[in-house]
Every structure is written in structure tokens, then in C-alpha cells.
Amino acid sequence: MTALDRISLSSTIVICDSHSRVRKMEYSGIREEHRLSTLIQDLKDESPDIRKQAAISLGERRDPRAVGPLIRALKDKDKDVRERAAEALGGIGDPRAVAPLIQALKDEEWYVRLEAVISLGVIKDPRAVESLIQDLRDENREIRERAAEALGGIGDPRAVAPLVQELKDENKGFRWRTAKALGNIGGPAVGPLIEALKEDDADIRKRAATVLGEIGDPRAIEPLTQILRDEDPDVRLRAAEAIRKIEEPILIQSLIEDLKNGDPAVRWRAVAPLVQELKDEISDIRKRAVMSLGEIGDPRAVAPLIQALKDKDKDVRERAAESLGKIGEPVVVKSLIQNLYDEDPIVRKRAAMALGEIGDPRAVEPLVQALKDKDRDVRKRVATSLGEIGDPRAAEPLAQAMDEDPDIRKKAAIALQKIKRRG
Secondary structure, rough: OOOHHHHHHHHHHHHHHHHHHHHHHHHHHHHHHHHHHHHHOOOOOOOOHHHHHHHOOOOOOOHHHHHHHHHOOOOOOOOOHHHHHHHHHHHOOOHHHHHHHHHHHOOOHHHHHHHHHHHHHOOOOOOHHHHHHOOOOOHHHHHHHHHHHHHHOOHHHHHHHHHHHHEEEEOHHHHHHHHHHHHHHHHHHHHHHHHHOOOHHHHHHHHHHHHHHHHHHHHHHHHHHHHOOOHHEEEEEHHHHHHHHHHHHHHHHHHHHHHHHHOOHHHHHHHHHHHHOOOOOOOHHHHHHHHHHHHHOOOOHHEEEEEEEOOOHHHHHHHHHHHHHHOOOHHHHHHHHHHHOOOHHHHHHHHHHHHHHHOOOHHHHHHHHHHHOOOHHHHHHHHHHHHOOOOHHHHHHHHHHHHOHHHHHHHHHHHHHHHHHOO
């Protein structure tokens, strides 16, 4: 066979193979068309199981041509078929299904109504808002929750006032869904939520504060500030957290601009408000201020942070030790040593960590004593810090610590290697 013959034969095979693939694709398309037609026809089958399975399959295919037949199936005499038809219409997401699904909200079976609510939430058509608002009072809790979720997804301002009212519901799960829905609606919900901060029910005030923080609208700052003196501690905490969430992006941008400035006076403008917050009665605000000062790293924050090591809140003391370790000024060593004797083991551990980061030899003897701390996590961190400082005086105590807990032996061994390398 000549080379020309081989080329000719090869071309013929390719052409035949190409035609075969085209025929296969055409046949596949015909089969799919036939399958769709069969499924639509199956919606009229006398067997409810076949009708139900047809509705499920049509929903999975998401072909808009199935919308009309599925809409008709919403009136099927079998409740399971109606349920699956409602679900399938949500899967397809065609706006033509909105009005029929709204009608399905009146179905006598609660799970048909539930699927209709879910599907309307998926389609997100404003025409469904009024009906979904009515479903916030449905006798079935799951329907109420899904209605709230759907209204939040649609985001229509008409839903705000009814949703705010539902913050009073006795069911915790429903209140949570309602609050989340209001947060999703965003701006239009701010005014009514601010009014909800005045409600007699502390739980409503708490949830309103939380949602306002999620929305992040600066209009809420002043009303939230007013309830920082609320009689309920949880309300005060939620208000403080909400204010932080709203103000943080604004403050961060301001801080960035001020910290870029080489003028010490301008840099202090970024630090001073945080120093003031260290005196706030809300511990969460003090803790955030301490953490921010550590990130900024301005030495002028050292004295206020040393005072924060004595804060009545253990989390504030812990973060103060962490921030002082980041700043790394030797003047803080004495104060951090005092915190090695704090009543809280996490604070003691953080103080040991900070002393290791600073690396001042004055911390060696107190850290050696802390190798006998009753908390194993503290002892592990102390061993690590002694290795970071690298002072030979720690070698013998670390060697003695090798007889203890396996994790502590490992940390002590690593610390001894570091000391040996430095020696």
C-alpha cells in the first residue's frame, strides 16, 4: 500500500468516525427530547408514584418547557405529587411559576406549602412578598422560618416592619431566622431596628443591636451608644460589638492614613482614642483596644498597656501581655514577670510567651521558677521562652524538667539545644 493510499484510507476512517459522532449526538438529542416528552406525559399517569418521580426528574433537568405541566401538577389530587411539583418549579426558577406557587401557599398539606415557600425564596420575585408576610404567622414553625428566610432573600422593604414584629416570637430558632432576614434586607431595616432598641423586651433589644452591627450602617452608632448603659449585660455587650463592627472599617482607614504620616503628633492621633477605650466599662471594648494597640506597636501605648495587665477581666490581661510582647520594649519586663503569678493560667502562659519574645535576661530566674507551674501548658511555654532567651542559667533547670511530661521533655530538649548553640 502506497503512502497516498494510507492517507486516503485514514481520511475515510476519520470522516466516517466524524459522521458517527454526529449521528450519535443527534440520536442523543432525540433521546433527550423523547425523555423530556415522556416525563411530561408521565405527569398524567394514573400511578401517583410515577407522577411524583416524573416531577422530581423534571426538576432535576431544569428545562423551562416543563414549567407549564409542573404548574398543572400543583393541583394534582395526590399531595406528594403536588409537593414535588412545587419543589421542581423552584429548581427551574422560572418567573411563570410565581403566581401558581403563591396559590400553593394555601394548600391543605403543610409540606406542600413549605416547598412552595422555599421555591418562592429561590425565585426571589417581589410578587410573592405579601403572601410570604402572611406565612410568617403560619401555624407550622418550619414554614414561618422559611418564609422569613425567603423574605430576606427577596430583600423587599415591605417585609421589614412585619419581620421586626416577629423578633418578639417565643421560638428562638424563628427569632434567629427573622434577625438574619432583616440583616439581608440591609439599609431599609435600619430605622425600624433602631426603634426596636427601645422595646421593653431585652431579647428584642439584643437581637436588634446584633442585626444593626451586621448591616453596618453608621446611622445606628448613636442609638447603639445610648444602650451601652442598658440594664441587661447581654444587650450592652451586643451593642458594643455592633458599634465595633460599624466603626472598625471607618477607624481602620483613618488609622492607616494617620500611621502613614511621619509626624508623631498625627500618629498619636491614631493611638489616643484606643488608649481612652482602655478605660471603658465594657470589657470587650477594652480587649479590642488592647489588641489594636499591639498591632500598631507605638511605644507610647506601653504605659497604658502595663496598666491593662491588672485589668479585672482575664481576657484583657491576656491580650495586654500579648500586645506588650509585640511592642517589645524592655521596660515592660518587670510587669510581665508579675503576670507569671496571675490566677489565670492563660494569662500566665501569655506572659511567658511575651517574655520569650522580648528576650531580656532579667526574665530568666522568674521563668525558671515558672517551670514548676501547676499548669502543663504554662510549663511548656516557659520552656520554649527560656530557649528563646538562650541564657545558660536555664540549662540545669531545663535538664531537670526532662523527667516530666513527654511534651514538656520535648520542649525542654529543644530549648537546651538552642542554649547550647548560643553557648
